[in-house]
Structures are given as C-alpha cells and as structure tokens.
C-alpha cells in the first residue's frame with residue numbers, strides 16, 4: 480500500500496483546526512490544513528470574546544503577539560424591558576488577562592500563520608466535499624473537487640454544520656432546540672467614543688450580555704462587545720422559539736439595536752459587516768462520537784459550545800478540544816494505530832480536561848434556559864423592584880423585601896414558578 484500524502488489532514492482553519500494542526504506539526508508530523516474561505520477567518524463571523532487562558536498553553540505570549548482587540552475588564556448582564564434596563568455590571572482588575580475581544584478575520588489569520596511557521600501546509604480556498612474511506616469504512620483521506628488527498632488521520636474541524644461528521648453518522652442532526660441562529664454586525668466607531676461610552680481606558684474592553692426584551696422574549700440573548708475601533712453587536716436566538724414566534728432573526732436584531740439601552744452605545748456608528756451563523760446550544764447533550772477509524776472531530780463540529788446564560792463559549796472549548804485531539808492523535812501516530820481504539824485517547828483527554836468537566840457542570844443549562852420566564856417575566860419584575868426602591872416620593876417607604884413581594888404579586892410570576900426556577904437555576908448554572 481502506498482504511503483499517505485500526509486500524516487494528518489485538518490479540515491477547517493478556525494481555532495479548533497488551526498490549533499490541532501499547529502500542535503501536530505510541532506510534534507514533527509506532516510500536516511495539511513484545508514480551508515474553504517479564500518483566507519482563514521474570511522468565512523467566520525467576526526467578533527467575540529475569547530476566554531484566553533487555554534490559548535496561553537499553546538502560545539504563552541498570544542495576548543501580546545496576536546491581533547486581539549481589547550482585554551475585557553468589564554462584564555455586564557442586563558435584563559432589557561420595554562421601559563428600561565436592569566442588571567449587574569462588574570468592572571474588576573481581577574478579570575485582567577482572562578478574556579479578550581477578537582475579530583476573527585484577523586485572529587484566525589494569525590493562528591494560520593503560526594501553523595505555516597510550524598510547517599503546516601495551508602490550502603485556503605479549497606472546500607472539502609467528502610471523505611475517502613477504505614472498504615472497511617475507515618477514513619483514509621478527503622475529496623475536494625477533482626482532487627483527492629490521503630492521510631493517516633483526518634480531523635473534522637469544519638464548524639457547527641460539520642457535514643463531515645454528520646456524513647459519517649457521528650453526530651445526529653441536531654434538534655431545533657439545540658441550535659440557535661446568531662445575527663451579528665460589526666459597527667465602526669472612533670476609539671475615544673467607545674472609551675467614553677463604555678467607561679474604558681487604553682486597551683480595556685467590555686462585554687455586555689442582555690436578555691429579555693433584547694430578543695423580544697425569544698429564548699436567547701443579545702451581546703455588545705468592544706473592539707479597538709468597532710463594536711460587535713448581535714443576538715443569538717434559539718431556533719425552535721424563533722420559529723414559534725413567527726419573527727425573523729433580522730427583525731429581532733434590528734429591534735435589539737434600536738433599544739435605547741443598546742442604541743446609546745451604537746449611535747453614529749457605521750456598519751462594517753453583517754451576517755448570521757448557526758450556534759450549537761445543546762451542550763453535553765450534543766456531543767457525539769468524537770473519534771472513529773481514521774477520523775477525529777473537534778470544536779463546533781463536535782458540538783462543543785456552552786451557553787451558561789452569562790457567557791457564550793465556543794472558541795476556548797474549540798482550542799481545548801484541539802489540545803486534547805493533538806495529544807490523542809500524536810499517541811495514535813506514534814503507536815501506528817489510527818483506528819478508533821488507537822484514537823480513543825482523544826476522548827479520554829477531552830473529558831478529563833476542562834472541556835469535558837465544564838460540559839458536565841453545565842449539562843442542565845440548555846434545558847434550564849428553555850424556561851420562557853427567563854426572557855419574558857423576570858426583567859420587568861426586577862425593574863419594578865428597583866423602580867419602587869428608587870422612586871422616592873412622600874408615600875411611606877417599605878422594606879426591600881416587602882417591595883420585592885409587591886412586585887412579584889403584581890407580576891405573572893407565581894411563587895411556585897419562582898421557587899421552581901430558582902431550584903433549577905441553582906442546579907443548572
């Protein structure tokens with residue numbers, strides 16, 4: 480039998496694919512990285528918060544060397560209502576170095592450059608159509624147009640739709656409540672305007688998450704992240720809820736941007752780009768088979784995202800899975816056994832590391848976040864409590880507990896609902 484063209488062929492130059500390719504090349508293996516976009520990052524919706532501690536394991540100096548936009552020192556979670564906004568706003572030096580905003584066109588390109596430096600053969604502008612398999616069903620390479628390329632191991636890092644993993648039946652078609660659609664724009668503003676509006680200095684950044692009226696009561700949320708001279712603004716909407724609402728995702732996005740609590744940050748800005756993309760929301764329940772004969776699945780392709788209600792995480796899990804995959808594949812190549820059994824070390828590393836542990840911790844979060852009161856009722860109740868507390872006139876005052884009780888009694892939220900949501904929330908988030 481002839482020698483394969485490469486030890487490893489990685490499909491998709493997002494964070495998962497780039498880090499897998501980089502680490503395997505560092506181990507001395509021959510690696511090809513195939514990306515359908517004309518350049519890495521070109522097909523990826525720009526903007527997001529990268530929880531960067533895991534990337535430091537691969538590139539200890541990435542915060543200084545990579546094109547990160549701002550370091551996040553301010554996190555806020557806000558319930559939007561039809562008349563206002565109420566939330567928790569945290570600014571802390573203790574967040575320093577934890578998270579950075581990134582624009583993917585620049586960030587993915589930087590990762591891909593590191594890959595090339597490490598000896599990875601990068602093939603941009605090539606879409607992989609299908610996998611090559613042996614008569615026994617083992618994956619032996621890939622097909623792109625008229626070209627075939629063979630490899631000892633193929634890595635499916637082709638994102639949330641992963642036709643490669645789905646084609647092999649490794650991941651069932653996700654249910655509608657396991658998927659969300661993200662609609663997002665990047666809005667240009669002068670640096671000083673961003674600093675003033677968000678209360679930031681220098682390279683400080685902010686990540687604001689918003690729920691409730693942010694999505695018109697549809698399961699999901701809105702976000703607003705600061706880049707150096709632009710804002711990433713968008714909504715993430717659960718597909719089943721969106722379909723039931725009859726609204727279009729772009730209308731919900733437009734309404735979000737027009738809410739006074741969002742508009743005050745956006746006004747005067749110019750839209751640089753706009754797009755939509757699917758987001759996996761099923762957490763542990765979406766994780767399929769991650770290794771089979773000759774193939775491993777990493778990042779979004781394996782369904783690795785966590786929505787904890789406070790944060791949307793995918794890039795750090797993609798990188799964590801890449802580190803686990805590179806370890807497992809390296810061991811399999813060294814042992815000369817790239818069968819499912821030989822590659823099983825990947826899943827073990829994945830589940831033993833922070834990715835598997837966090838997926839397990841938040842396993843109940845997707846079901847909890849399906850409760851409609853989160854998006855519809857609690858914002859107005861909280862706003863009511865705060866308005867009653869701050870709206871001082873000459874009527875006699877009540878203690879805060881009585882104020883909260885009054886607000887609850889006049890809301891659609893029953894005490895049993897509240898108790899049930901609190902109990903479920905404590906166990907899920």
Ligand SMILES: Cc1cc2nc3c(=O)[nH]c(=O)nc-3n(C[C@H](O)[C@H](O)[C@H](O)COP(=O)(O)OP(=O)(O)OC[C@H]3O[C@@H](n4cnc5c(N)ncnc54)[C@H](O)[C@@H]3O)c2cc1C
Nearest residue numbers: 491493494495515522527528607637638661778779793794
């Ligand atoms: C609106 C929105 C907001 C988000 N916000 C955040 C956030 O703030 N923080 C966070 O951590 N995560 C966030 N995420 C999730 C995050 O973007 C993903 O989890 C992350 O990009 C996954 O990385 P990946 O490398 O697995 O896949 P991707 O980044 O999707 O990369 C897949 C790559 O594969 C390529 N590809 C696909 N098919 C083929 C093919 N057939 N042939 C060749 N190439 C192919 C694609 O072009 C792409 O470059 C957000 C997602 C969305 C949609």
